Amino acid sequence: MTGSPGRDWQPTAPLDHLCQRARLLAGLRSFMADRGIMEVDLPLLAAAPVTEPQIECFVVDTGRATGYLQSSPEYGMKRLLAAGSGPIYQLGKVFRAGERGARHNPEFTLLEWYRPGFSLPELVVETAELVASVLGPRPLRQVSYHRLFQQHLQLDIHRASEAELAAVADRLLDLHFTQASRDEWLHLLFATQIEPRLGREEFTAVMAFPASQAALARLVEDEHGVPVAARFELFVDGVELANGYHELTDAGEQRRRFEEDLAVRRRGGQTLPPIDERLLAALSAGLPDSCGVALGVDRLLMLKLGVERIDQVLAFPLERA
Numbered sequence: 119m120t121g122s123p124g125r126d127w128q129p130t131a132p133l134d135h136l137c138q139r140a141r142l143l144a145g146l147r148s149f150m151a152d153r154g155i156m157e158v159d160l161p162l163l164a165a166a167p168v169t170e171p172q173i174e175c176f177v178v179d180t181g182r183a184t185g186y187l188q189s190s191p192e193y194g195m196k197r198l199l200a201a202g203s204g205p206i207y208q209l210g211k212v213f214r215a216g217e218r219g220a221r222h223n224p225e226f227t228l229l230e231w232y233r234p235g236f237s238l239p240e241l242v243v244e245t246a247e248l249v250a251s252v253l254g255p256r257p258l259r260q261v262s263y264h265r266l267f268q269q270h271l272q273l274d275i276h277r278a279s280e281a282e283l284a285a286v287a288d289r290l291l292d293l294h295f296t297q298a299s300r301d302e303w304l305h306l307l308f309a310t311q312i313e314p315r316l317g318r319e320e321f322t323a324v325m326a327f328p329a330s331q332a333a334l335a336r337l338v339e340d341e342h343g344v345p346v347a348a349r350f351e352l353f354v355d356g357v358e359l360a361n362g363y364h365e366l367t368d369a370g371e372q373r374r375r376f377e378e379d380l381a382v383r384r385r386g387g388q389t390l391p392p393i394d395e396r397l398l399a400a401l402s403a404g405l406p407d408s409c410g411v412a413l414g415v416d417r418l419l420m421l422k423l424g425v426e427r428i429d430q431v432l433a434f435p436l437e438r439a
């Protein structure tokens with residue numbers, strides 16, 4: 119969306135939308151202040167990025183060493199938690215390479231906060247309260263990832279083989295490929311067949327993701343005795359708005375997951391970023407029992423204004439930056 123020659127200096131968002139954005143940012147800070155959550159201001163340029171294979175970070179030559187623009191302030195915030203900060207939040211820009219579309223811009227605004235002593239259900243409720251303060255109240259429904267696959271696709275993901283998942287995806291989506299991992303089939307089916315139905319006239323919190331999708335969340339057993347990730351995603355009107363974890367505190371397990379991520383990246387021919395040793399040192403020193411969540415501010419404003427493209431809530435997206 120570059121506009122006509124000579125006019126692409128102008129913002130893509132109407133000025134009224136930018137005024138609404140300013141009010142939203144002020145409202146989010148007020149929400150946090152009312153709850154005694156301290157704002158922090160951490161570097162966007164750091165020595166190590168996330169290792170998750172589905173996320174690519176921008177690499178920056180700092181003149182002294184390689185740096186990475188952060189896709190989330192999570193690692194730095196956990197170091198502060200381990201240092202005794204108490205409840206904290208950061209509201210600001212983050213970056214992801216290769217992400218551009220109706221709901222994506224490589225540079226976007228994220229609100230991330232951590233609650234020592236909170237349970238995951240308590241954080242789900244607080245997240246819904248924050249969203250309701252912007253969009254108005256709706257009922258909150260909490261439902262497991264497993265239950266959604268049963269309800270919408272008649273699949274038991276605890277028992278379905280990779281071949282069965284591939285067959286369902288091929289039948290529903292008329293695919294022209296057959297090679298993908300189990301998690302890739304799950305991601306594809308969830309994104310295309312389930313996600314668009316969520317958060318209709320309610321806030322839908324999807325709970326208990328597969329253990330293989332835990333990232334930095336701890337593992338617990340579900341009602342069937344199956345290990346699952348202690349994390350949630352909040353959906354509103356078919357849009358994924360927030361992603362929260364009951365945070366992993368075991369440095370050894372976190373290192374194992376980082377190394378597993380790098381093995382997946384190696385097999386896929388992706389870049390191999392360094393592991394964040396400072397984060398692991400903070401976990402070893404003692405991360406308090408905490409829950410944390412990241413919420414997409416641009417998407418929240420899109421929902422408030424009823425617009426379809428992220429360009430409508432940004433002054434200067436990628437093509438005009």
